[in-house]
Amino acid sequence: xxxxxxxxxxxxxxxxxxxxxxxxxxxxxxxxxxxxxxxxxxxxxxxxxxxxxxxxxxxxxxxxxxxxxxxxxxxxxxxxxxxxxxxxxxxxxxxxxxxxxxxxxxxxxxxxxxxxxxxxxxxxxxxxxxxxxxxxxxxxxxxxxxxxxxxxxxxxxxxxxxxxxxxxxxxxxxxxxxxxxxxxxxxxxxxxxxxxxxxxxxxxxxxxxxxxxxxxxxxxxxxxxxxxxxxxxxxxxxxxxxxxxxxxxxxxxxxxxxxxxxxxxxxxxxxxxxxxxxxxxxxxxxxxxxxxxxxxxxxxxxxxxxxxxxxxxxxxxxxxxxxxxxxxxxxxxxxxxxxxxxxxxxxxxxxxxxxxxxxxxxxxxxxxxxxxxxxxxxxxxxxxxxxxxxxxxxxxxxxxxxxxxxxxxxxxxxxxxxxxxxxxxxxxxxxxxxxxxxxxxxxxxxxxxxxxxxxxxxxxxxxxx
Numbered sequence: 001x002x003x004x005x006x007x008x009x010x011x012x013x014x015x016x017x018x019x020x021x022x023x024x025x026x027x028x029x030x031x032x033x034x035x036x037x038x039x040x041x042x043x044x045x046x047x048x049x050x051x052x053x054x055x056x057x058x059x060x061x062x063x064x065x066x067x068x069x070x071x072x073x074x075x076x077x078x079x080x081x082x083x084x085x086x087x088x089x090x091x092x093x094x095x096x097x098x099x100x101x102x103x104x105x106x107x108x109x110x111x112x113x114x115x116x117x118x119x120x121x122x123x124x125x126x127x128x129x130x131x132x133x134x135x136x137x138x139x140x141x142x143x144x145x146x147x148x149x150x151x152x153x154x155x156x157x158x159x160x161x162x163x164x165x166x167x168x169x170x171x172x173x174x175x176x177x178x179x180x181x182x183x184x185x186x187x188x189x190x191x192x193x194x195x196x197x198x199x200x201x202x203x204x205x206x207x208x209x210x211x212x213x214x215x216x217x218x219x220x221x222x223x224x225x226x227x228x229x230x231x232x233x234x235x236x237x238x239x240x241x242x243x244x245x246x247x248x249x250x251x252x253x254x255x256x257x258x259x260x261x262x263x264x265x266x267x268x269x270x271x272x273x274x275x276x277x278x279x280x281x282x283x284x285x286x287x288x289x290x291x292x293x294x295x296x297x298x299x300x301x302x303x304x305x306x307x308x309x310x311x312x313x314x315x316x317x318x319x320x321x322x323x324x325x326x327x328x329x330x331x332x333x334x335x336x337x338x339x340x341x342x343x344x345x346x347x348x349x350x351x352x353x354x355x356x357x358x359x360x361x362x363x364x365x366x367x368x369x370x371x372x373x374x375x376x377x378x379x380x381x382x383x384x385x386x387x388x389x390x391x392x393x394x395x396x397x398x399x400x401x402x403x404x405x406x407x408x409x410x411x412x413x414x415x416x417x418x419x420x421x422x423x424x425x426x427x428x429x430x431x432x433x434x435x436x437x438x439x440x441x442x443x444x445x446x447x448x449x450x451x452x453x454x455x456x457x458x459x460x461x462x463x464x465x
Contacts, residue, residue, distance in 0.1 A: 111204035163209070167285075294389060300399065
């Protein structure tokens with residue numbers, strides 16, 4: 001019976017479902033000295049087997065049962081404009097479309113899109129047209145596809161953005177004018193710059209951030225860093241399918257470079273980059289930069305067109321040097337197992353640009369740096385995730401076009417981490433840009449600093465699109 005109790009505790013620690021996944025049943029069975037624990041939730045059934053027949057190893061099998069994820073014809077769900085939140089519907093935010101997709105854990109992950117300007121400089125307004133026509137779902141889908149075809153004529157490429165820790169998509173990528181006010185302005189933002197160059201921009205809220213659902217119901221929390229990586233790859237795949245008119249082959253055993261050069265077929269059956277598939281780039285800020293870098297290594301075909309890293313979280317030696325963090329790191333794994341949601345990690349306030357700090361503290365969807373601590377599980381996954389990334393032979397698997405921007409004065413993530421990444425990766429098209437007089441992920445929010453960085457990034461993207 002002691003084995004049964006041990007099995008139960010072991011399974012709860014490693015396979016505990018998210019808090020929003022209600023535990024419906026627990027069943028323990030024994031056969032031939034092999035104990036099996038069945039944990040049933042509203043999303044999955046997890047089997048944990050211990051015993052001689054398991055070869056002294058834990059075997060876990062998860063079967064997803066999510067109707068939204070499996071049965072819906074369009075996994076990239078669009079929300080009708082009448083269901084948009086007030087902040088999303090603001091004219092100054094200029095959001096073209098928004099919706100959600102369902103990730104592997106069954107959580108709804110919120111996304112947003114800003115469509116590129118067409119040849120006449122007018123924004124595509126598929127959502128508005130659908131609302132004006134007041135048509136049913138099938139009619140709205142047809143209207144959306146017609147608008148997509150019109151938009152494609154002026155669209156040269158697509159960019160998918162991933163935000164940093166403590167922020168959310170709209171806060172990260174939109175602008176505040178004047179500084180100190182809400183970051184909900186499209187005008188003068190990097191998104192506007194990209195749209196003017198014919199680049200459609202997508203962004204999403206990580207699980208536990210913004211308007212996305214949270215693991216265990218805790219904001220600013222994740223179970224595994226690999227969950228964020230898989231979410232990013234899933235969204236990239238959905239966006240690629242939307243802009244290529246068909247399924248995307250993500251088999252990693254094929255030659256990524258050859259596959260990226262081979263034009264896929266569009267809706268009309270024609271081939272070639274100009275008449276068919278649009279190039280889809282990935283951009284990541286801070287923690288989002290780490291997520292994009294890891295995903296590009298794990299799923300190379302999805303990221304073959306190019307990657308933009310903005311003060312990416314590729315090394316955390318500076319945060320590790322903080323006195324309290326040095327002590328915490330020694331027992332971080334224990335905190336992660338027994339008190340995963342505790343706020344244990346210390347971060348820095350933005351004293352260089354106090355108005356940027358005010359913007360974050362005033363935003364109810366943010367987890368302000370220097371005010372709130374990093375949760376134990378999140379801190380553990382971020383720190384040891386960067387350690388695993390920097391092991392010999394890992395970064396060397398990265399072969400895509402890449403440009404990295406990093407402030408030499410960044411107190412949160414190490415500029416040396418970006419320099420090492422660019423030096424070690426095996427891309428033939430790689431650029432390192434060192435920025436000065438910036439804090440962390442305010443590269444795009446401080447007037448006088450953001451404009452030249454945004455312009456260089458947009459030029460890099462447009463040239464490769």
